[in-house]
Amino acid sequence: MAITTPRAPHDAADQPVRSVLVPFPAPDGAHDRDGGAPPSPADPVQTSRSRSKPPVPASGAWRDGDDPGHRLFADVGAFDLEAGGRLPAVRVAYETWGTLNADGSNAVLVLHALTGDSHVTGEAGPGHVTDGWWADTVGPGRPIDTDRYFVVAPNALGGCQGTTGPSSIAHDGRPWGGRFPYITTRDQVAVEIALTRELGIRSWELVVGASMGGLRVLEWALLGPEADIEVRNVAAIATTAQTGGDQIAWSHPQLTAIRMDPRFRDGDYYDAADDDGPHAGLGIARQIAHTTYRTSYELDRRFGRLPQGGEDPFAGGRFAVQSYLEHHGDKLARRFDANSYVVLTESMLSHDLGRDRGGVEAALSQITARTLVVAVDSDRLFPPAQSARLARWIPNAEPLRIVTSDVGHDGFLVEADQIGPIVSEFLG
16 A cells, blocks of 8 residues: 655744634533534623634645644545546545454444544544544444444545545646546545555445435445445435435535635635635535534524624624624634535535436345434434435335434534444444
8 A cells, every 4th residue: 555654744834813703602512513612602702703813724625744643645546537537646545543353354434524534533633623523433432442443534535634635736736726527426435445455454344424424325335345345234324315406405505605706716726825715605605504504493592683792783793693603614714625615515416326226216225234324303404304215225224213403414423422322232
């Protein structure tokens, strides 16, 4: 396997600051999607507009020369893509935990959602700007026990945290940027199959993922065996066999917000100065998406019509929920890449398990792996009915499991006390 060691990290420079907003906490100790509980809306000091942060980088992508953190890298060769493009060289960033046993029977593949990455578990630190996104589920003594299993988590093709994507350097020495080709869920899984071979893994005890990760789980259940890689068990959480009109509709204004940002520059913005990248468009896209990750009940209960701190909505001030959404947009712009957001969103829109397989039901009926399907009862991005379709048509599926949550789609992240026991029971 070809392992790449990046150069020393860039030096941090003192940067000017600008006024930003400070958000509100999740109720009852719950955590928001990006982690961390912000201050209370009842505290005017904590919600002051005077708080400031450094300027936003043109891209929050991990780049060659940045600290690799716990990432490993594998060069897996060239790929012809489903839509007709070609990538002459693909590198995969991934992390592992635990030890592969002698017969290779304890490997688990964990697949991340849209703005996730390979850092599934572990603290933030050099190379990793956030704590692991599923630390309550993966780790020593956790439901996916790294003392028992060898866990692998790759960054998806098209991402921005080390795997080949728009921010990566192309063959001509410049970032791919807007030239990066259209990719599909199947392309992403093809790259993950190549990584599996590079790692010498011939079977997965479990392939698990939620949301965008769940889309890849379903493709893995079919493409893995076709590639002579055994997939014994799969867990598809808060996901679907086929993105539909509602999901495409919600995605459209997100993509438009990014592309209409004048600083997007048709995807070629990587040499722009701080605060001169497409962070406004990316932030708006995140705000739209975040409303689909949560529920109207939660937003009404947490915020209702409360103003933000001492601000007056009748005099140009914001409501609390507006500040909350702007906060999440700002956070994402600092750690993610606008091009990757576009590429990965479009890969999700391409997802149709039944394409060239005789339709969705026919494709689901071909899955031989023992299957766990989990839905969140309040999910308005991937409603439970879409999970029920999986459980109904996959021959070896367990009865549909339902997570009860007020927070909606993000329940797969927030409700660890429910997700964990379901996964533990399935693994046995």
